[in-house]
Amino acid sequence: MRLWKSKTSRQNLITLAVLSVLFALFYGLDSGGVLKRSLSGQLVPICVYIVMALSLNLTVGIMGELSLGHAGFMSIGAFSGVVAVTMLGNSIESPALLMTLGIIIGAALAGVAGFLIGIPVLRLRGDYLAIVTLAFGEIIKNILNCLYVTIDADGLHAAMFNGMELSGTFIINGPQGASITNRISTFGTGIVLVMVTLVIIMNFVHSKEGRAIKAIRDNRIAAESVGLNVTAYKMKAFVLSAAMAGAAGVLFAMNYSAIEPKKFNFNTSISVLVMVVLGGMGNLRGSIIAAIVLTVLPELLRGFDDYRMLIYAVVLILVMVLGANTRFQQFKITMKEKLKKRFSRKEAAK
Amino acid sequence: MSQKQQTKMVPLPTDIIIPERDLGKQPVLDIRNLGIDFGGLTAVDEFTLAIGKTEIAGLIGPNGAGKTTIFNLLTNVYQPTRGSILLQGIDTKGMTTAQVNKMGIARTFQNIRLFGGMSVLDNVKVGLHNSIKCSMFSSILHLPGYYKAENAARARCMELLDFMGMADMAQYQAGSLPYGAQRRLEIVRALATNPAIILLDEPAAGMNPSETAELMDHIRRIRDEFQIAVMLIEHDMNLVMGVCEGIAVVNYGKIIAKGTPEQICNNPVVIEAYLGKKGAGEHAAES
Numbered sequence: 001m002r003l004w005k006s007k008t009s010r011q012n013l014i015t016l017a018v019l020s021v022l023f024a025l026f027y028g029l030d031s032g033g034v035l036k037r038s039l040s041g042q043l044v045p046i047c048v049y050i051v052m053a054l055s056l057n058l059t060v061g062i063m064g065e066l067s068l069g070h071a072g073f074m075s076i077g078a079f080s081g082v083v084a085v086t087m088l089g090n091s092i093e094s095p096a097l098l099m100t101l102g103i104i105i106g107a108a109l110a111g112v113a114g115f116l117i118g119i120p121v122l123r124l125r126g127d128y129l130a131i132v133t134l135a136f137g138e139i140i141k142n143i144l145n146c147l148y149v150t151i152d153a154d155g156l157h158a159a160m161f162n163g164m165e166l167s168g169t170f171i172i173n174g175p176q177g178a179s180i181t182n183r184i185s186t187f188g189t190g191i192v193l194v195m196v197t198l199v200i201i202m203n204f205v206h207s208k209e210g211r212a213i214k215a216i217r218d219n220r221i222a223a224e225s226v227g228l229n230v231t232a233y234k235m236k237a238f239v240l241s242a243a244m245a246g247a248a249g250v251l252f253a254m255n256y257s258a259i260e261p262k263k264f265n266f267n268t269s270i271s272v273l274v275m276v277v278l279g280g281m282g283n284l285r286g287s288i289i290a291a292i293v294l295t296v297l298p299e300l301l302r303g304f305d306d307y308r309m310l311i312y313a314v315v316l317i318l319v320m321v322l323g324a325n326t327r328f329q330q331f332k333i334t335m336k337e338k339l340k341k342r343f344s345r346k347e348a349a350k
Numbered sequence: 351m352s353q354k355q356q357t358k359m360v361p362l363p364t365d366i367i368i369p370e371r372d373l374g375k376q377p378v379l380d381i382r383n384l385g386i387d388f389g390g391l392t393a394v395d396e397f398t399l400a401i402g403k404t405e406i407a408g409l410i411g412p413n414g415a416g417k418t419t420i421f422n423l424l425t426n427v428y429q430p431t432r433g434s435i436l437l438q439g440i441d442t443k444g445m446t447t448a449q450v451n452k453m454g455i456a457r458t459f460q461n462i463r464l465f466g467g468m469s470v471l472d473n474v475k476v477g478l479h480n481s482i483k484c485s486m487f488s489s490i491l492h493l494p495g496y497y498k499a500e501n502a503a504r505a506r507c508m509e510l511l512d513f514m515g516m517a518d519m520a521q522y523q524a525g526s527l528p529y530g531a532q533r534r535l536e537i538v539r540a541l542a543t544n545p546a547i548i549l550l551d552e553p554a555a556g557m558n559p560s561e562t563a564e565l566m567d568h569i570r571r572i573r574d575e576f577q578i579a580v581m582l583i584e585h586d587m588n589l590v591m592g593v594c595e596g597i598a599v600v601n602y603g604k605i606i607a608k609g610t611p612e613q614i615c616n617n618p619v620v621i622e623a624y625l626g627k628k629g630a631g632e633h634a635a636e637s
Contacts (some may be wrong), residue, residue, distance in 0.1 A: 200490050207489030207496065208475075208482045215465045215476040222463035226477045226543050227451035236486060256525060 012202045015285055019198070023191045030187055040298055046295045047190025048252040051197045053287040054274040055244035058201055060273065061282035062210070063237045064217035066130040068269050069117075069137025070245055073110040075144055075264035077246025078253035081106030082178040083149055085254065086171050087156065095184040101183075103193065103250045110246020113140070114239045122234045137269055144261035145175050177260035178253065185254035193251055194288075197244050201284060204240065213237050265311060274312045277319050367421075369595045372402025376439055378547045378579045379424070384433035385603075386423060393419045401547065401596075406573055407581045408594035410614075412623060416603040417583045418460055421549050425457055426450045438546060441588070453596040454482060455548030458536040458553060460583075464527030468537055470516065473524045474507040476543030510538050513575070514568060530561045537568070541576065548572065550582040554589050562586060566593045591615065599623065 021227045029035050030043060052074060059067045082107040085098055092098045107295050117136050121129055147160045152168025159166055172178045204210050216223045224230060253259045279286025300309055322328045368377060385395040401407050410622050422428045424435060426447050435442050442450050456477075458511045465473050475482075482523040484499035511517045514534045519527065524535060533553055540548050550569075554562045566589055573580055590597065591611045599607040599614060602624040602635050607614060614620055 074620070203490050203492050204486075207486070208479050208484060208499075209486055209489065211472055211476050212479055214468055214472075218465035218467050219463045221427070221474070222459065222465065224427075224447040225451060225457055225459075225463075226539060227480045228476070229446075229448050328569045 008206055015202075015288075016195070016198065016324075018233050019194070019288065023194075027187060027191065029276070031051075037072050037297070042296060042299055043187040044185050044251065044255040046292055047194050048248045048255075048289050049272065049275065049295045051248035051251070052245055052272045053279065053291040054194075054197050054201055054284060055241045055248065056272050057276045057279070057282065057284060057287045058204070058237055058241040058244075060276050061280070061287075062205060062217070063213050063234060063241075064281075065122075065234070065238075066126070066131050066133075067238075068134035069140070069272065070241075070272050071134075071246035071264040071266070071268035072137035072140035073114060073242040074249035074252065074268070075261060076113045076141055077106035077110040077283060078251030078264070079144055079178055079251030079261075080246075082180055082259070083156065083171050083252075085184070086181060087152060090183060095182070096189070098182075099184050099189050099250075099254065100161060102254065103189075103247045107243040107252035108249040110249065111239045111243035113246075114242025115235065117242075118235050118238045122231055122238060132270075134266065137264075137266065141264055143263050144172070144264075147172055148174055169187040175261065175265075177258055179258045180254060180256060183254060183257060185251050190251055193247060197247070198284065198288075200240070200244070204237075209236055209290060244289075270309070270312065270316075274316050277316055284328050292293070310346040368400060372405055375403050377401055378403050378405075378438055380436040380439075381424070382434050382436070384420070384423060384430050384435065385430045386419065386428055392603055394423065394430075395432075396604055397600070399598055399605070399608070400517050401579050401581055403579060404573055404577055405579050406569060406593055406595050407579070408590045408597040409581060409583045409600065410587075410597060411591055411600040415600045416549055417600060419603070420600070421457060421551055421583065424450075424549060425455055436552050446538070448503050451543055451545070452588040454544075455549065456540035456543045456547075457549040458533070458540055458544035458551055460551040460555070462529075462532045462536060463536060464524045464532055466523070466540075468524055469512070469520070470524050470527070471504070471507055471520040473535060473539050474510055474542050475503055477529060477539035478503050478506060507542065510542055511544070513541075514538050514569075517596075529556045530558075532541035532564075533557065534568070541572065545578060547581060550580065550584075552583055552585065554584055554586045562589055565589065
């Protein structure tokens with residue numbers, strides 16, 4: 001009952017409830033075989049992109065720092081997750097446990113990467129931070145492009161550039177990417193991951209740390225003057241965001257039989273950013289809706305595939321321009337009030 | 351510890367204006383020969399001042415005299431070129447602004463700096479955050495420790511807001527408050543950090559006379575109930591002369607006069623700084 005009393009946690013519970021109903025519905029439809037194959041294949045990617053959008057929203061929307069390398073963390077999670085699952089696959093039978101361990105390991109490594117990248121990056125602000133994260137995303141992709149990992153009876157072997165000398169079967173084979181022997185991602189794991197991510201972010205935002213981060217976003221100098229350690233709090237949010245992207249990466253990778261590093265390029269980062277911006281900065285519900293729409297739409301509009309990134313760019317610009325336009329905001333507010341009035345009149349009529 | 355030893359540890363400057371009740375106690379803030387240069391410009395120079403444990407001190411001077419720069423130096427927003435700042439006997443050299451705040455200096459800003467997008471209550475909670483003992487793990491999972499810490503923080507925030515007569519505004523968005531309330535909220539937020547001294551940068555700017563009178567009352571109550579020192583920059587002479595026990599006047603970054611309000615009012619150097627040479631002569635002729 002304590003939860004129901006405060007307005008924010010009531011809103012959170014509503015979000016969770018609506019999402020669970022939606023998920024339950026689709027889970028039922030999917031296992032009943034009612035869904036079209038193309039849509040049923042999209043279910044795991046939808047979960048992946050919801051987690052990606054939510055985690056990027058933590059950095060971009062709530063912390064207010066533009067990060068353009070989010071796919072980099074996703075790829076670290078994906079590749080380390082694949083290695084971990086392949087390694088543990090022999091000793092652990094249960095796919096659920098295997099997946100959980102894979103996600104935890106992938107998230108942990110992506111978190112460590114977030115920490116290491118955060119040390120230099122979080123000292124920068126604004127455009128500089130955006131450029132450096134963009135570069136880090138590309139660096140991670142290029143490192144993975146020339147990384148070779150094999151497994152044999154002795155355990156793991158890894159090399160950079162020259163994979164020919166390694167013995168055993170390849171898990172990660174340079175530009176050809178990682179090969180996954182057992183595809184253990186299911187819509188069920190996706191649902192669980194989305195829920196866990198959502199709860200973590202919601203709780204984080206309403207905790208002391210979340211308040212601190214919003215305070216730093218609103219006014220850095222004032223935040224320092226009340227004793228907030230700006231870098232430490234930003235680091236916490238950045239690492240959390242990276243770790244969740246890593247978890248999403250594991251879920252993503254385990255859905256395919258092979259995954260290439262070039263899948264995690266700048267375009268992926270931008271797609272996720274578009275979801276966040278379109279859904280509204282700092283708006284978790286918006287991120288979820290935008291992630292679902294922007295994952296399903298390209299499949300439905302296959303014919304326009306060549307123009308997808310162009311459309312994304314235009315949408316991004318429009319949202320930015322309209323978001324800053326006071327007249328449009330005014331229009332939005334008046335529309336909202338009109339709707340409210342109409343609703344209240346209806347209720348009064350009843 | 352004996353009185354003698356204490357005074358030996360912190361030798362007081364000779365021209366102090368510490369009120370009688372604080373004499374013999376260690377001053378909360380002991381600023382010595384503070385100075386900063388921006389390139390070739392000397393913004394503050396030879397600034398020496400001690401502030402008693404429960405003193406209300408005023409810092410006045412014409413526009414551009416370097417008053418806010420002094421506040422920025424005290425909170426280590428700028429690192430001083432010369433001199434030292436002893437906060438309760440500890441040199442704050444090299445500390446960050448956040449560390450200085452934890453040591454006991456809280457401040458407000460001339461151009462209000464609230465967390466505009468957050469609620470009034472959350473603004474105060476941010477001020478309180480260093481005393482909220484709750485790990486990130488516990489807050490992410492909303493363990494019982496989180497609720498305990500949050501409820502305690504909330505109660506304390508409401509107490510502080512009530513102290514400044516803002517309890518009914520707790521759920522409002524900070525950025526949408528009227529000007530005077532925003533200034534008061536800044537003070538509440540600063541008080542929430544549990545300071546030993548609070549620096550108020552033009553707290554009455556933009557307030558009407560009745561609000562200013564209320565503010566004077568608040569300032570005295572802050573000193574009395576929290577037993578802390580207050581240092582304020584203000585152009586409103588009614589407030590400064592009404593509430594301050596010691597006043598320092600700066601011009602061109604240097605202290606030109608120190609004393610009680612009566613002494614400052616009649617000091618020809620101060621009148622000259624404010625009104626110019628000719629004005630000072632006329633003032634003298636009038637009186």
